[in-house]
Amino acid sequence: MPGIDECLLEAMLLPGALGAGVVDWASGLALGSIGDSPGGDHEVTAAETAELARTAAEHPDFGASPSGGGEDLPAVGPPATDLPVEDLIITTRTAYHVLCFVETAFDSSVFLHLWLDREEGNLALARLRLRGLAERLVL
Template sequence: MNIETALKEAMAVNGAIGVALVDYESGMSLGSLGGDKDLDLEVAAAGNTEVVRAKVRTLTTLAMNDSVEDILITLGSQYHLIRPLARSHGSLFLYLALDRVRGNLALARHELKRIEGILDV
């Protein structure tokens, strides 16, 4: 599955506000869809890059032989779900913002995992 199709499928998740595929080494977005006046996906992608970098550094410092499956940031009205992709995809993560009222967090996690499995970058 190419990036454009992956982003479209992520946006089909109930409650999706915006999605981006981001390189956490550079902070640059490889593609994004959605967003609104309250969610600038380019700014969010760059900011969440720091979150992923910090967690990766922490795992390294703790010498944990493990990987981050996903990171959840809970806001008053939104969920922000960050899914670092498997090493085969380099330093990329999927970022999905969901409306808390309309979204289903469990389904969103499942869908991002599925998309990761068939994404071809």
């Protein structure tokens, strides 16, 4: 099970990876970072992406049932987690930003942020690999 540094090194092995970070979305602090940062400063990037993550994680509409009616539906698939959002994908003209929430046994407010070159990266592969890293990450 990788720690923060090992997780970030593995994220940077993805094709097109420009930079990566582990961020606490409650405080906006970077717990670790590697590679380049979109604005040149990992701490500023962590604070800005934490605002997006916090908004998505705390917004009540993202936790609504697929039917929208609030009916009690039979459980299908794995049990629901406290966070209704699994990841966020932000697309710019030149890059993708993938924010993948990390679920832990304790009340976690951590996400992985991968900055991926749009021409060289594979968004689907990056999303799957980042989810795997998030599941194995030891904090």
